[in-house]
Amino acid sequence: MLERFVSLAVAGSGGAGVVTTGNLLLDAAARVGWYAYMTRSAGPQIRGGEAAAMIRLGSAPADAHDDHYDLLVAADWESAGRFAAELPLGATSIVLGDPRAGERPPFLVDAPARMLDLPMTALADEIPGGRANMVALGAIAELIGLPDEPLLAAIRHAIGAKGEAAVEASVASLRAGRSAVPDIPDFPRLEPRPAAPGMRWNISGNEATGLGALRGGVRFVAAYPITPATEVLEWMAHGLPRVGGALVQAEDELASINQIVGASYGGVPSLTATSGPGLALMTESLGLAVAAEVPVVVVNVMRGGPSTGIPTKSEQADLNIACYGLHGDAPHLVLAPHSVADCLMTTQWAVHLAESLQTAAIVLTDQATGQARAVIERPAELAFIGQRVVPESVAGYERYALTVNGVSPMAIPGMAGGEYTADGLEHSPSGTPSSQAADHQAQLDKRLRKIAGYNYGEHWAEIDGDADPDVALLTWGSCTGPCREAMARLRAQGWRVRLVAPRLIAPALPGPMAEALAGAPRLLVVEQSHGAQFLRYLRAHYDLPGEVRSLHQPGPLPVRPGTIVARVTNWS
């Protein structure tokens, strides 16, 4: 069956209910068996600034936006204009604007799209308690083929607690929007599909990250708010106490990282979440976790950098600091989920690995994934639960014993006879501080050995596509979705394509990577960073086969599938 998708965007000022509209659409889409992917973009204002919800609905899962939007609904032109670069329109695109909004802005005057009127505010004014965003929602539903029933269920679910009057006003607004929308015969519509209740999840990347952490066994979180990571912490603040864990708001990121080091030393799997500036503050103590061999997980939801950068928008430019930011020789883990759904699996795996290997794990997601919301298949249960090796006997116990695999049994406070001092100072196997060359060598060797020698299995990368490819796309994180879509389009044109997206960034795994890329005469490395950080990381750690080309661009604009296709078909 041919999969169908429709892309739409809603833009307006803060308070116009743009994100609410998107959330209702997603909920309703899930109820008719569709999949959905929604990112949001916002201006810098705390309240009342402009906001845009970019949504893709489809009969199959989508982890990327299309090259252009089929529909843009603008509550007002000024707000929409601020997202001009983020809302590409094509010749078949429809723009619905409120006639009360006045003159169209320059970017729409020049756009190839069709402009149509939708009197959102006027219609809403005629309904007691009516809302313009619900009028817009009705118009969208009519255009894309979304029936009333799931929308009403979604509305009831969202605002039922506000009382019947509020629900009725919304429903009336919705119907007004349905009746007012012009007929557009060639507009892409989706067909409702059967969906069993509970088989679709509506979840954001940041929520999936929090859930993955809980599933992995995390029971202590120290939190310092930072955009766009705060929702990970807020979700866990609600969820963690309910499963018997605790979350504490710390005074700064230095405190959060050291609190989780302390809690984990106490035997409780621990995590914090932050973004670039916070990660920079935490790097000293990530080194402590490596040296003292205390498992911790730090989720870094990347945003535009350096410095304060663009806090509300996405970029993949913290790869270098995650891999190389620690002082000294400090082998540790860096992981990256490649979709909203994969935030769950990768974070859970990161907890499992950190606990098993007694080291620091950094999980790199980004604003585009973390703050994206998706309707996905109900995720499978995974068997990754953090399991720390503890001493079987305390006779002659040495905390940093030189073991074959480099992992030394870790006594947990409360264990009689296991008393030791965990130390960021270099130490002998017993933990006693040592500045001797032999101890330094032996401890460096063991800390590297446990990470380099571990069998990471098949989860190290997402590998898809053809066995004997014309071209391989090598990417990571939120660029995986656009690459997957580019691969589908190229294959439809007759290309043989392979997609490789490592979930495990560090340590590098040269063997499995060579196998994954085998036979590819051309390799395109795709990433969202100005400095081609991923390409440089790959060059440092892997022998890349064939002709290697780089497609790298900074945030906040996503890498579009069409850009990737064009780079492959115009190889030079």
Add this chain to the structure above:
Amino acid sequence: MEHLQAMRGLAPKDFKSDTKPVWCPGCGHFSVLAAITKALAELSLPREQVAVVSGIGCSSRIPAYTSVYGFHGVHGRALPTATGLKLARPDMTVLVTGGDGDGFSIGGNHFLHACRRNVDMTYIVMDNQVYGMTKGQASPTTDAEWDGSKLTPDGPCIEPFPPLKIALAAGANFIARGSSSDPNDLARLIVDGVRHPGFSVIQVLSPCVTFRPEQKEWKKKVRTACVDYTDDPARAARRLMTDDGFNFGKVLFKGTRPAFVPECSDVPCAIPELESGFAV
């Protein structure tokens, strides 16, 4: 019960490790270490139920010199490390040791918030008004005129940080000052601090005989405080305003704030219960 009996048998020396301290002969910290081990024996705590947490500096070396669980972390972060440990493991008795630079300069923000947060642990700050490990620079408690460092040849030129006034203002629940010249008395203060719920701060005058040799005179200057503790912050504040820094040996303030305990369900639910919120 047999276990308890065995525990009671632990002597101060049983809380010492075999590791030889890096400190200079005559350093006040030897006495503080002795006071800590004496206090632990007095408290009859099993070794495995005690953790000593520290940052970086001469006095922060103490965890390795004890036989209990220890954590020697990074500079300035002993309090957050200890906070995480205590919140994750409320059954542990947590002591934090460190110096004036570690606690009041690089770790100053954590000191404020540890006082505010009032987690049940005891902070023993060995104050010698100098960075010893880096060979003698001015610390936050150094006098403005002290010109003994090449880094600040004219003196730090800023007024010293008043640890106990700050502790009181920030909400510490137990405030005391001890002196390394009287380890028995210091041991009593530590026992009292550990037993008092919430965050206990004990400033210890502990001379650095190498970089501040004039501090050898402290033992002549210190005097036992003449009044007992108050639970009234206003009275404690007035006393601190007229304090010359050499009154020791008595608890100054004991507050009545309950210790901070994070919210946590007694009857944990299963994770699928949380997941149901995502299902449509």
